Amino acid sequence: MPLVIERDQITKDDYKDKINLSWSFKTEIPVEQPEAWLQEKPKCESYIAKSFDLRRSFKVRDLEFILPVSLQNIFKEIEESQYLFDLEFDWDDQGGTAVNENSWRKASELIINYAIWLYENYDRFVLTPPQINSGPENSIDLLWRSSKFRLLINIPNNVDGPITYYGDNNKGKNSLKGILESESVHEYFALWLKDLSK
């Protein structure tokens, strides 16, 4: 599909390692077919973001990440998880409260660290974002599910408590279970996450 970038004389080097650039482009789809353009636009954006490794700053609360634009869905999921701070006392009819902000930060950094590591080490691989849900005892559950695998990670309310995880092939086989010492990246675990996104 022909792709024409609207700005003149833009080259790959102009975008390399630059942050927070805004850009626009157009395709050769005729104006009379706006629906076709709307369908093609996400593909074009994805093509450009991946080809030129565009990065931008994402901010949520007091966390700031410089992320490849291709990973913006990861950030979007983190941003939407802020509802966990607005949970009122006894929201679950069991005395539940809002999550601990430090636990949420730990969960967010874990997701971002793995997403960036996979992107930078596996040909700009784009990790599927997890569901970020309330867990037992005001903890946070991160859940990945695909047709082939699933993984549940729990970040406890006590920020010093262990991060526990379990994953398998949806049938209880080829399983992985254990404790992560921190939100830093462990390669074996990153490769498991990569498989979840296939």
Next chain:
Amino acid sequence: MAKRSKQVNHSKAIWEIESIPQTAVLYRFVHQNLINPKTGNPYERVFENTPKGGTDFSTDWDKYSSPQETRERLALQPRIKGGFKNPLEYFIYQFRVDDIRKNIPSQSIQHDPIQDKLPLPDNRSHTIVIGEKDVEIRLKFMDIFEWIIPPD
């Protein structure tokens, strides 16, 4: 406030603890706020032991309770903030005992009738599922739950 708890009746027969057969079905309730709007299923956290830090979670055995009775009995349970639970805020799902014993063998199932234990309402069907509910176990309970009175 009207009394909702039963008076103690010393002439009433004591309910025996029975063994739970393989064909039994166990009912559980879940609050509407603990249902994932994206999937229509309970969040995985629902399959935790209660109260917090406890060794088991509660169910009702289908020999002595119907799903509707499990739901209606909630109206006799006090709320933390005062008053009593609203059954209409809850939905009912079930586990088959056979599924638990085959797929989650770390859990044991024990009949535990509640009788004359105020403020809890009497409940002959009360049955507990004992065992740690870590991330693995919670995922596996998600595999075997079935809606009986599902969300609208």
